[in-house]
Amino acid sequence: MFSRPEERPVGWVERWPALKFTTDSAAIADAELIKIFRDPTELFSRAVQPVLWLAVFGQVFSQIRGIPTGDVSYLAFMTPGILAQSVLFSAIFYGLAVIWERDLGIVHKLLVTPGSRGALVLGKAISAGLRGIVQAVIIYLVALALRIGIRWEFFAVAGVLSGVILGSAIFSTFSLIIACIVKTRERFMGIGQVLTMPLFFASNAIYPLELMPDWLKSIAAVNPLTFLVDVLRGLMIEGGRSTHSLAVDFGVMAVVFLLLVSIAARLYPTLAR
Amino acid sequence: MIPKRESGDQFAIETRQLTRSFGAVTAVKRVDLRVRYGTIFGLLGPNGAGKSTMIKMLTTLLNPTSGSATVAGFDILRSPREIRKRIGYVPQMLSADGGLTGRENLSLSAKLYGMSAAQRSDRIRDALEFMGLAEVAHKLVKTYSGGMIRRLELGQAMLHRPSVLFLDEPTIGLDPMARRTVWDRLLALRKQYGMTALITTHDMEEADHLCDELAVLHLGEIAVMGEPSKLKAAVAPDATLDDVFAQTCGGTIQEGGTYRDVQQTRRTARRLG
Numbered sequence: 001m002f003s004r005p006e007e008r009p010v011g012w013v014e015r016w017p018a019l020k021f022t023t024d025s026a027a028i029a030d031a032e033l034i035k036i037f038r039d040p041t042e043l044f045s046r047a048v049q050p051v052l053w054l055a056v057f058g059q060v061f062s063q064i065r066g067i068p069t070g071d072v073s074y075l076a077f078m079t080p081g082i083l084a085q086s087v088l089f090s091a092i093f094y095g096l097a098v099i100w101e102r103d104l105g106i107v108h109k110l111l112v113t114p115g116s117r118g119a120l121v122l123g124k125a126i127s128a129g130l131r132g133i134v135q136a137v138i139i140y141l142v143a144l145a146l147r148i149g150i151r152w153e154f155f156a157v158a159g160v161l162s163g164v165i166l167g168s169a170i171f172s173t174f175s176l177i178i179a180c181i182v183k184t185r186e187r188f189m190g191i192g193q194v195l196t197m198p199l200f201f202a203s204n205a206i207y208p209l210e211l212m213p214d215w216l217k218s219i220a221a222v223n224p225l226t227f228l229v230d231v232l233r234g235l236m237i238e239g240g241r242s243t244h245s246l247a248v249d250f251g252v253m254a255v256v257f258l259l260l261v262s263i264a265a266r267l268y269p270t271l272a273r
Numbered sequence: 274m275i276p277k278r279e280s281g282d283q284f285a286i287e288t289r290q291l292t293r294s295f296g297a298v299t300a301v302k303r304v305d306l307r308v309r310y311g312t313i314f315g316l317l318g319p320n321g322a323g324k325s326t327m328i329k330m331l332t333t334l335l336n337p338t339s340g341s342a343t344v345a346g347f348d349i350l351r352s353p354r355e356i357r358k359r360i361g362y363v364p365q366m367l368s369a370d371g372g373l374t375g376r377e378n379l380s381l382s383a384k385l386y387g388m389s390a391a392q393r394s395d396r397i398r399d400a401l402e403f404m405g406l407a408e409v410a411h412k413l414v415k416t417y418s419g420g421m422i423r424r425l426e427l428g429q430a431m432l433h434r435p436s437v438l439f440l441d442e443p444t445i446g447l448d449p450m451a452r453r454t455v456w457d458r459l460l461a462l463r464k465q466y467g468m469t470a471l472i473t474t475h476d477m478e479e480a481d482h483l484c485d486e487l488a489v490l491h492l493g494e495i496a497v498m499g500e501p502s503k504l505k506a507a508v509a510p511d512a513t514l515d516d517v518f519a520q521t522c523g524g525t526i527q528e529g530g531t532y533r534d535v536q537q538t539r540r541t542a543r544r545l546g
């Protein structure tokens with residue numbers, strides 16, 4: 001008769017939980033990024049919509065001049081908003097991939113490993129965040145083509161990319177939470193469609209906060225998209241101004257992100273039940 | 274600090290009055306089970322008998338409603354993380370990630386089990402050779418045959434040399450040759466590493482060929498349990514496991530299994546081509 005086999009030594013990272021958490025997140029992010037860059041079709045197809053917003057909607061609305069945008073043209077004003085919109089629309093459907101992974105049993109297999117739930121969720125958020133960089137590059141190129149004044153200082157570009165990564169991570173984690181709650185693709189698609197437009201319109205993406213009625217202003221004040229747009233507007237275009245300081249914008253987004261990751265880490269295991 | 278083991282060296286899996294209910298439905302009812310180290314234990318039963326629920330509880334994916342269980346000496350509720358370090362899991366669905374290569378799938382698992390880079394490299398090379406996949410390690414898993422995916426998943430589940438391996442209908446949908454290869458690898462793994470396996474199956478030939486001991490679950494309860502030869506002898510001198518199964522479960526026709534179970538099985542079959 002066999003007895004309990006001798007335990008094999010685990011890897012050295014096991015001895016430091018913080019390091020194990022980091023390496024687990026990195027492993028998940030790495031695998032996700034490999035898949036994204038191996039087949040980037042989705043990234044580029046999602047870029048069509050923001051290009052239309054800028055090249056068609058933006059160009060036409062620039063002629064109206066009914067929206068007070070300070071020292072910048074309406075087209076320049078809405079460019080950061082459209083980048084934020086692109087990040088939102090791309091990230092909000094991230095949950096569909098998670099539901100697909102659940103249907104294939106990939107989620108089950110990940111959850112049976114000793115990787116912490118928080119690390120699994122964070123790894124997915126990081127990869128989704130980095131995915132947002134492609135959206136930023138596309139909007140920068142369109143802005144160049146439309147001769148919109150762009151700030152090219154290192155600090156400004158780095159700030160825009162950091163905002164995009166954080167924003168993308170926030171909305172993809174939010175999407176993952178919805179996926180954990182609804183669990184099926186059909187229900188997810190319905191909810192995803194319902195959520196995106198209200199989040200977009202209840203933000204400062206295409207009009208300034210001052211124009212909003214009070215009730216909408218109070219929704220916009222707690223909408224993470226507003227803070228993302230504020231970062232981008234302050235850093236992306238020449239003459240653009242932020243309502244809040246960068247510290248407030250990034251601080252709020254970081255807190256929202258951590259809160260969402262902790263909620264997602266609790267809900268993620270329910271996908272396997 | 275590693276939590277104290279709850280049981281001694283004799284049983285790899287031990288359940289005591291293990292029960293799981295979903296609302297008014299009790300999927301697993303007061304199950305007492307003991308699986309000795311180094312054995313292959315089969316869990317048989319019709320659709321909806323509670324086999325997958327049992328596996329989900331023992332792999333820490335699902336908490337029991339009442340009762341308790343230990344796996345590799347650790348309590349499923351008190352020390353789930355210690356259990357996850359010591360088990361391998363092959364879900365019913367083909368869960369290897371089709372968007373990654375065979376080597377990348379193995380690498381992701383190895384990282385989540387905290388292996389160092391050197392250890393990862395050795396173990397992945399060994400696993401690929403052992404499973405006969407070294408030649409196709411660089412190819413995307415979505416180009417593999419069903420049998421190759423199952424072998425890859427076995428390799429993934431064994432990378433960290435677990436004490437206990439859980440396999441949920443591992444040969445469902447495979448052709449006879451591929452099925453035979455999976456059996457051979459499983460028996461070779463047991464011989465080489467003294468590993469314990471708990472396997473659920475509908476295939477009586479598979480149960481007869483692989484299992485040292487088996488239990489038939491019916492309506493969430495263990496109807497019969499013992500060595501295959503003794504179970505067969507108890508029915509008739511020339512009885513087969515089909516006869517044991519029919520005698521145990523055939524009296525009442527149960528339309529078990531949810532819509533999702535059927536969907537999963539069909540999806541797995543489709544992926545197997």
